Amino acid sequence: MACDTVEAVEVTQLDVTLWQQGIRRIREAIGAEHVIDDSEEVAYRSRVIIPSARKPSAFLYPKTVAQIQEIVGIANELKLPLWPVSRGKNWGYGSATPCQDGALVMVLERLDRILEVNTEMAYAVVEPGVTYRQLHQHLLDQNIDLWLDCTDGPADASVTGNALERGIGETPYGDHFENICGLEVVLPNGRLMRTGGGPMEGYQSWNCHKWGVGPYLEGLFSQSNYGIVTKMGVWLMPKPEKFVSCLFELENEEDFPQLIDAMRRLQFNGAIRSKVHLINDFIMFAVVDKYPHHLLQGGKCLSRETQLQLRKEYNISSWTFAAGIYGSRDQVRAGMRLAKQELAPLGRLQFISDGKIKTIQQLTRWLQNLGKRSLGATPAKKIGWQLFKKPLSIMEFLPHVHAIEKGVPSDYFVKHAYYKNRRPKPEGKDIDPARDHCGLIWLGPIIPLNGRQVTEVLDMVRPLYEKYQFEFSTALMVANPRSVIALMSIFFDKQNPEETARAEQLYFEMGRVTQAAGYQQYRTSTAYMDRILEPAPEFRSLASQIKTALDPNNIMAPGKYGVGL
């Protein structure tokens, strides 16, 4: 990426003198080392895994609420656009980049204090820089019997950022926006306020009663540009007496609509309250392995025959899901019985206890070591197959799935962003799909949780994957008993411009087609924000009226979710 590009952006979008003045004053306010405007470094920090993104003009790293307020003051005075992010790990949606060129990205990672964990009332109050990994470690270190809910995204993502973007996790607390309670916000005018209609200090129910008194305003700070959240209450789950996970594999692809209807009933009756992710075969391949370029046979994507062959090789089904069942021993037993009734007729259902997972983990590791040290990989794999009837890569996957249903963040799943990347998946925690030129973008229409409509949407987008020659890859994330997000993934080789362009075309066409059919997205990427509210002019007009009133200079994330364009 040429450094000049970034400079050019600054000149066209912003008044250079004002921008330079702003950078100088922000340097004075927060310390020069916390302002990055070197164009090469800015370009590096702006890398994304989506096909294309807008270019910020600088990165700012304030440490305190007062510093944020000062930056907001300067931005208002000089009419400079800010783009606040918590950690910037919004991978499949644009990472840390703004939706308009030139914005000053304000990263809140240095506000990283866990301000309170209330063990009795089961909540935490965190700053926006606090990550899943950090909060989880804190609960472990302090021996607190509370579980958080994390996503299967990066462990170093912000708890706050994900909740405000309305991310979906794994456990019964997986509707992240539903489980936040109490926000402190710097408004576009620089003033600090707290939601809930109570006093700033000593408001007894601030983190316990979501709606407060007076208009419920917390929603204003979600998927929006009306303020910068500086503190957030988040509800945590008291550790249940008993936990098992379950793994389900659909036997016949044609029974898919029945599976969806069964899932709705299980969500309604509470047998399964976790935010189940039903993944199709290609998502499973992406999670457990690398893309088999050698099987392309000259085409641009894998053939149907290859797909079916791979299913056999991995011994996986068209659709797989894991779920958690939580409660007292009796409650878990009751949940398991209901799950069996609904699911056993449709496929293979296994319940997995902590003990079973330990055994699987030990055997898998032992076989892998054996393979590396003495036996050789192929014989080890064969023994594994004899034991599990699955490849070792799938067995390796299970403990991560089991753990994440208990709110244990994992770096494992993020690696699936490396699916089409030419380098091997990274080991350990050194995972940075943006740095490593991975290509992945998500489009997540919301669908009522019934077999008919979910099938309708999948049938609508599958031909588009074929048209643009990508493998159809989707994870259905149950959001609540009535709705599911069909998270369409487009994996592409970012170092291949033709493929990247095709991915982008598929993405926009999928968005157009699903929106035209009345399916709106649960969240969108920076690339789609200018179009996301097109079907809702009256809604957008209301949101814009509020925007103008609160942020007359339009300095706060202009254009985010189509507001303040």
Add this chain to the structure above:
Amino acid sequence: MACDTVEAVEVTQLDVTLWQQGIRRIREAIGAEHVIDDSEEVAYRSRVIIPSARKPSAFLYPKTVAQIQEIVGIANELKLPLWPVSRGKNWGYGSATPCQDGALVMVLERLDRILEVNTEMAYAVVEPGVTYRQLHQHLLDQNIDLWLDCTDGPADASVTGNALERGIGETPYGDHFENICGLEVVLPNGRLMRTGGGPMEGYQSWNCHKWGVGPYLEGLFSQSNYGIVTKMGVWLMPKPEKFVSCLFELENEEDFPQLIDAMRRLQFNGAIRSKVHLINDFIMFAVVDKYPHHLLQGGKCLSRETQLQLRKEYNISSWTFAAGIYGSRDQVRAGMRLAKQELAPLGRLQFISDGKIKTIQQLTRWLQNLGKRSLGATPAKKIGWQLFKKPLSIMEFLPHVHAIEKGVPSDYFVKHAYYKNRRPKPEGKDIDPARDHCGLIWLGPIIPLNGRQVTEVLDMVRPLYEKYQFEFSTALMVANPRSVIALMSIFFDKQNPEETARAEQLYFEMGRVTQAAGYQQYRTSTAYMDRILEPAPEFRSLASQIKTALDPNNIMAPGKYGVGL
């Protein structure tokens, strides 16, 4: 009430010519018979059961969304304040009256269509005039296996009105605002919009996914004055395989904090997901009987000795609650076991099935009839006591409690507003506490659901009841596992001005004291609205900024919840 008062108000608050012009034009728009400005009739329709209220200048009854929009247009043009209510049955909080004199009350009772019941996805879409009774009857008539959640307030209250005021019902769906999904709103500028960021028509997930896309704006239309809701999606509960209710009576008053902590654990572990109302002795007396004026012994309120004597006579405890347990047979059994573990050490816990309720009902009726027809009341009561160890009035109460936990609206509980009224409680459905000069006002601070803080608040307000010589009457409504509303009731004789004034003094002092201690109210009366946001100037300022932007003429419920004063 002198008719002149109302006239006087109009003159001082509004420009008479504009007001007359407005009434004339609204008559043309919606039909003369749907505009009530006869001052006597206006005064009659403005009756309240709270100590004092503001006086509207007219009542308007539009039938359609277009008529509402027309009225809003006229109001904007002539700067006339509107006060929209759904049914106006907001009894303990001010009924249909506005919080400022002179407003034109717009009653939406004629928009009373149930637009859709989706049996698969378990929701209904209703207009604001639809009542609990009506929706319940509709589900019965259509043989739909869905249960609604109603409050223990009037069966003829609006489903929409209660949800927007954030009322709390009884079942797991009892957080009414939590269970709404999809609003259509007439904005103060007269334009129609729908929440959720999708198209106006054919938005597939409008009633299934609460947050939609873009900023979540539904909260703006709750406890506020930013618009008039004309359609609302409301989630309904699929009828569970098994249901039992349970009744608990605390043995030792000193164990009250332990009871609260047990309730929190039962809510967390899901054994009890219903919105339990823990009622103290005086609430129970008010529900099952009339105030024993003859026991006053010259004082203004009943003595501690009388209170204890009454507890013995009714054989009731200091605290009682009923709850529902829902699920499969196994799930209900698991819930019952957990409830027993937590509650049996603290008092008497009974589980009540539909069958048991039928028997109780039959026996009670049989004894009552026997008493009336042949045996005489006293011997019948004696037999009842032998059978149940409770007075018949308490046995009569049980079936209503059991039914309401299944979402069956009841007129039974509202009658407790007649507690201090000199006339007998009305029979059947002819219940109108406002018409009948009942006196009752509620103050509902939100408290974290733990024994320590609930005790703190009760200890804070109990001396105020003593100071103002009222019986301490409170129902603790569990809102979620982390919070409870202490609904303080002040029963007073509205026909006694001295007592009414004392009730008002107690009310405001209780509000002051609890707010000063950091306990905000979950909802407030029209009498308190100007003070409710005093502890939250920054919050109020944000709410006011939005108000000014959306409603520059301040025509929409000015002053509601302290906004647009």
